[in-house]
Amino acid sequence: MSESVGYTILLAKLVSVGLFVQFCLGQTNSLEGIRVHDAPNYTRVVFDTRSKTKYHVFMLDNPKRVVVDLDDTAKSQKLDPTQVESRVVAAIRRAERPQGSYRVVLDLKRAVKAPKTFALNPVRPYGHRLVVDLYWGSSEQKSVVQAQLDGQRDVVITIDAGHGGEDPGAIGVNKIFEKNVVLSIARGVKRHLDATKGFNAVLVRDGDYYVPLRKRPRLAREARSDFFVSIHADAFRSPAVSGASVYALSRKRATSETARWLVENENRSDLIGGVGKVVLDDYDDSVAEMLLDLSMDANLVHSIDAGETVLAALSEVARLHKGQLEQAGFVVLKSPDVPSILVETGYISNPNEARLLATSKYQQQIARAIANGVREYMRQNPPPGSLIAVLSDSETIRHLVKRGDTLSEIALRYDVSAAAIRSANRLRGNVIKTGEVLIIPRLGQES
Numbered sequence: 001m002s003e004s005v006g007y008t009i010l011l012a013k014l015v016s017v018g019l020f021v022q023f024c025l026g027q028t029n030s031l032e033g034i035r036v037h038d039a040p041n042y043t044r045v046v047f048d049t050r051s052k053t054k055y056h057v058f059m060l061d062n063p064k065r066v067v068v069d070l071d072d073t074a075k076s077q078k079l080d081p082t083q084v085e086s087r088v089v090a091a092i093r094r095a096e097r098p099q100g101s102y103r104v105v106l107d108l109k110r111a112v113k114a115p116k117t118f119a120l121n122p123v124r125p126y127g128h129r130l131v132v133d134l135y136w137g138s139s140e141q142k143s144v145v146q147a148q149l150d151g152q153r154d155v156v157i158t159i160d161a162g163h164g165g166e167d168p169g170a171i172g173v174n175k176i177f178e179k180n181v182v183l184s185i186a187r188g189v190k191r192h193l194d195a196t197k198g199f200n201a202v203l204v205r206d207g208d209y210y211v212p213l214r215k216r217p218r219l220a221r222e223a224r225s226d227f228f229v230s231i232h233a234d235a236f237r238s239p240a241v242s243g244a245s246v247y248a249l250s251r252k253r254a255t256s257e258t259a260r261w262l263v264e265n266e267n268r269s270d271l272i273g274g275v276g277k278v279v280l281d282d283y284d285d286s287v288a289e290m291l292l293d294l295s296m297d298a299n300l301v302h303s304i305d306a307g308e309t310v311l312a313a314l315s316e317v318a319r320l321h322k323g324q325l326e327q328a329g330f331v332v333l334k335s336p337d338v339p340s341i342l343v344e345t346g347y348i349s350n351p352n353e354a355r356l357l358a359t360s361k362y363q364q365q366i367a368r369a370i371a372n373g374v375r376e377y378m379r380q381n382p383p384p385g386s387l388i389a390v391l392s393d394s395e396t397i398r399h400l401v402k403r404g405d406t407l408s409e410i411a412l413r414y415d416v417s418a419a420a421i422r423s424a425n426r427l428r429g430n431v432i433k434t435g436e437v438l439i440i441p442r443l444g445q446e447s
């Protein structure tokens with residue numbers, strides 16, 4: 001079974017629900033597909049587009065519907081509204097709109113909160129995507145979940161301080177050892193997360209000793225982690241190079257890792273896939289491979305989302321090396337079902353950054369930023385059955401400000417006024433900072 005077969009299945013699925021749309025020529029962008037996934041407390045609608053799209057998403061009442069405008073996007077075949085299978089979206093239809101943009105209307109079966117919308121860059125097998133998350137969580141649902149609140153589990157975050165023991169990692173200016181800097185940061189991240197309701201952090205190492213690379217993600221899986229973050233510091237021969245980076249696994253490595261998992265039979269029986277609870281022992285090899293492939297894909301998409309959120313949070317306190325998420329084949333990132341990222345906190349070969357990274361003040365600033373990013377991501381993607389899945393239903397919607405966001409765009413995205421956001425966050429003007437978390441007042445709650 002190869003990737004192309006998986007892709008064909010995906011396409012067949014799109015066609016079968018009548019949502020796959022052929023693009024036409026003449027526009028700068030084209031809508032190539034729409035996918036709808038019901039999650040326990042929200043429904044995710046994904047728009048596949050050929051290139052990055054500018055968009056506006058807002059809600060309308062009577063009847064309840066969500067409008068998605070894609071700028072400069074080609075018209076496509078009429079969407080078949082009858083075959084959507086979702087607890088939330090009743091139908092998807094196209095609506096007329098002048099000026100070359102493409103308008104999709106999602107008719108709703110039930111009330112939802114202001115949609116959370118974000119764009120994702122291509123990750124094979126996916127191209128550019130616009131994601132619209134529709135959260136429900138009405139008062140009647142709250143009373144049900146409230147009853148089981150005590151039984152809800154914490155999300156588990158495994159934090160891996162790189163290197164240790166005989167392996168010092170990078171050695172920087174003034175003989176700073178990477179292994180010591182990253183242990184201090186990892187402990188800080190743990191403190192911040194443990195202090196947050198619904199979070200429980202586990203350290204891979206809590207001392208100066210070495211843990212084999214393959215064992216690190218294994219420990220995360222054994223702890224039934226929801227997320228894994230490995231913390232490092234870089235060194236380079238040129239002292240001029242500086243800045244923090246965040247990595248997710250590369251797609252190529254994810255594919256080769258699929259094969260390795262299939263060979264190691266002892267791993268199979270406890271593999272829980274991102275496509276649901278899947279015990280691969282129950283399947284023959286070709287089906288197992290496809291399921292594992294899907295799990296790897298879903299996991300990679302989550303890792304990339306999470307990495308981008310952590311990068312935005314880091315940008316508030318640190319210089320960034322490149323300013324965008326990077327992908328590489330790090331061994332510690334190879335879990336098939338635990339979203340994983342690796343944070344390079346800076347270059348200890350750069351005199352300035354080495355000086356900063358040696359101070360506990362800066363170590364704790366970095367630790368807080370990583371914790372903020374992880375928390376934000378987990379709250380936006382709460383694992384089913386977790387306490388934060390319950391809390392996120394009743395809590396206010398938050399928006400992590402990403403580079404290039406403006407207040408007016410954010411207001412438009414959540415369909416509230418800029419004034420309402422300003423007042424909810426006690427902002428004096430329209431200036432917002434990357435990495436800042438804004439409270440988004442709900443629809444109808446504006447004063």
Ligand SMILES: [Zn+2]
Nearest residue numbers: 162169232233
């Ligand atoms: Zn390292």
